[in-house]
Amino acid sequence: MATIIVDDNPIEAPEGAPLLEALRKAGIYIPSLCYLEGLPPYGGCRMCLVEIEGMRGLQLSCTTRVSDGMVVRTNTPEVMEARRVVLSLILANHSDRCLTCHRVMKCRPGDTCLRDNLVSHRCVTCSRNYRCDLQAACEILGMAGYEPWLDEARTYYRTEPPPADRANPFLEFDPQMCILCTRCVRTCDQIRHTGAIALAERGWDTHIAFGAGGAVHESNCDFCGSCIDMCPTATLMEKPNKWAAGQVEGWVPTACAYCSVGCTISLGVKRGRAVIVRPEPSNPVSDSQICIRGRFHYDAVRDDERLAQPLLRRDGELVAASWGQALESTASRLAAVREEHGPEAIAFLGSPFATNEENYLLQKLARAVVGSNNVDYSGGAVAEAVAQSLRRAFGTEVLPADMTDLAKANTILVVADDLESSHNVACLRVKDAVVNGGARLVVVTPRWGELCDFAQVWLRPNPGEEAQVLAALARALLEDEELMTSLKKSPPAGLEDLAKGSLPALRTDLADQVRRAAATLAEAAKRPPGDRRIAIVHAVPHL
Structure with missing residues (x-):
């Protein structure tokens, strides 16, 4: 100091x-x-x-x-x-x-x-x-x-100011308010790694431009809103709630529930309703970043589009009831069903959009109070398949790392449909590793996403053939003698199964890409333990 x-x-x-x-x-x-x-x-x-x-x-x-x-x-x-x-x-x-x-x-x-x-x-x-x-x-x-x-x-005050761009539903761009501080340019380029904003022309004509100089929605802007947070003037503003932001009565910290990243956000509240969202930097993964859904989809919790109080069915119709009446009715009916048919006759369905704490309490109610193990949710089949794979690989569903390791990794394998769209902030941390840390990236996805532009190898199978490509990638890794020698000292579970059987033939171009990807991953696996920072990201859409 x-x-x-x-x-x-x-x-x-x-x-x-x-x-x-x-x-x-x-x-x-x-x-x-x-x-x-x-x-x-x-x-x-x-x-x-x-x-x-x-x-x-x-x-x-x-x-x-x-x-x-x-x-x-x-x-x-x-x-x-x-x-x-x-x-x-x-x-x-x-x-x-x-x-x-x-x-x-x-x-x-x-x-x-x-x-x-x-x-x-x-x-x-x-x-x-x-x-x-x-x-x-x-x-x-x-x-x-x-x-x-x-x-x-x-x-x-003697020249006509340039018109404001209000053509998209999320962001307003008013260039006459700009002071050319370039905060938005540097945020988009160095923090978001998107590069949708740039300084155009020179001298007196220098101005901020999106994409090739057209409307905001015609550029590659993903409407994350980071430029809005950094703008020192009214040049960039939230379109749906720009006036509400100045009338907020208080801020409530919470977690975004639109994907499994769980970004921390602050809800600006007015008269008991959410009117604006800001990122809350206390989260070590999301920090000061959120995505378009987290920033602008706060209207999903509007009280006029959801139940404001419990309803009970009486004489064939749903009528309003107090919380006490609803809880008493629910408890008595569950008790009657358990008494007559046993606890296994009762099932509980959770939600992937509920918090971990809420789902934990739901299963606690099911198992500890009612005595039923029939607990599931809307994405249960997919989640159970993923859980079984994790148990076979690691012996537990608890992963040996967390998402703070993504930005520190030096080799990353991403298996996703479009990580940029489904898990935006996780995708951002992968970009951080590539841009700031020089990490090598292998992406497996049948369709183009923004992350593909950062990849050293893009494996592009036909839709539904992702598992086949991953099996071919694993088989290619097993052909590396040096790697196999090191693996035999402490063989992972399922290693012998990977070497058995035959695999369907891949397209010629895809087979070449698999060999390139295998060489990248094998080189990373041969590094000394302290430098072997490998991350594997499997993103299930909507989970």
């Missing part, structure tokens, strides 16, 4: 850490409109200026590294004036009346702006109001009435 002096106060920070992060963790506000924690500094907005003793001029705190004995000043008149000048340059090509007007706390939605007749965007007509990084920077730096361009013609 290094000790640095900030505004005459000593603070401790890791040696070599970005100065901006150290200052923020110490509770010191440093404006920054382009910095993203965890990514290399961009240095584009120039807002995080500080004065460092012994260095010439003002320095960017995002690109400066902490060193022991450093003396930093963050609030001198020179620093504050430099920040205001830089911010004024950003505002020179941005709708800024909502940021600099001295009446910002007095206007109401129905009021007419008294500044001039060219204003189309004001704080009360912006869905990002009071959750905008640019607005916060303006208020803290005292930008109200700060107009160094006074009496100069401003191009922003």
Whole structure:
């Protein structure tokens, strides 16, 4: 740890850490409109200026590294004036009346702006109001009435702004609000590994573009919404709930139930109803990422589309009842059936969309209270087949690893229909391993998915032939003499069965791909134990 002096106060920070992060963790506000924690500094907005003793001029705190004995000043008149000048340059090509007007706390939605007749965007007509990084920077730096361009013609209010893109149901893109911080570009490229957003053209004409410059839905955007979370202005917003986000009464942490990854999310609640979703970074797997279903499918829990209270059938009709009446009726009927026919006459069905805790309590009720082992759920047949395979391979259904190991693996085999669509965040961690860690990836799927572009080998069987291809892959691995020699020392269960019998012939191109994939996996298996980080991902759709 290094000790640095900030505004005459000593603070401790890791040696070599970005100065901006150290200052923020110490509770010191440093404006920054382009910095993203965890990514290399961009240095584009120039807002995080500080004065460092012994260095010439003002320095960017995002690109400066902490060193022991450093003396930093963050609030001198020179620093504050430099920040205001830089911010004024950003505002020179941005709708800024909502940021600099001295009446910002007095206007109401129905009021007419008294500044001039060219204003189309004001704080009360912006869905990002009071959750905008640019607005916060303006208020803290005292930008109200700060107009160094006074009496100069401003191009922003003299040219027609580009139209907003609202053609898709999930995301709004309003380019006239953009300050070219490139947070969205770097998030899409370096965090999501999608690359749907880019800087287009040069100089004065530089702008943010999706795909080839068309509408958002015409690009390869998967609408995960990460760019919305990172955008410092109202350039990128959630279309279905952009106004609700500013009216949230509280946030409730919960788990997304749309796939088995179980991402942690926060539900923004208004009047007892979920109105917006944000990722909750406490989960080591999902961290700050969720997918399109987790972010925008919160409407599935709307109370007007589900039962609000229990119903009991009386005289052939379902009528509303209290929870006490419903529980008493259910308990008495179950007891009567068990008394007359025995506990095995009662079956319990769970749901893959319930939480682990809820399904655990259901089986506890069935086995410990009622005495029945008839417990199943809608995906039971598929899940039982997977469970049997795990028991044969590992002796237990409890896997010897968890999904935090995906991003650390150096060789990954994925067997899925389309992992990007079915288990998006798990797919993201596989991409992390490939892009950030140089992992080698083998994908087995009959149809193209975004993950196939990251694979060293894509095994593309016909639909329904995945098991045949995996058997051929296993047989090809057994032909490696060095690998077989090491396996015979502690042979895994079922090794002899793999070598028996004949396999149907594969297509010529597929057989070549199987040999390439086997060579990749065999090389990984021969590595020293400490470097043998192999992950196998089998994704069952909708589970």
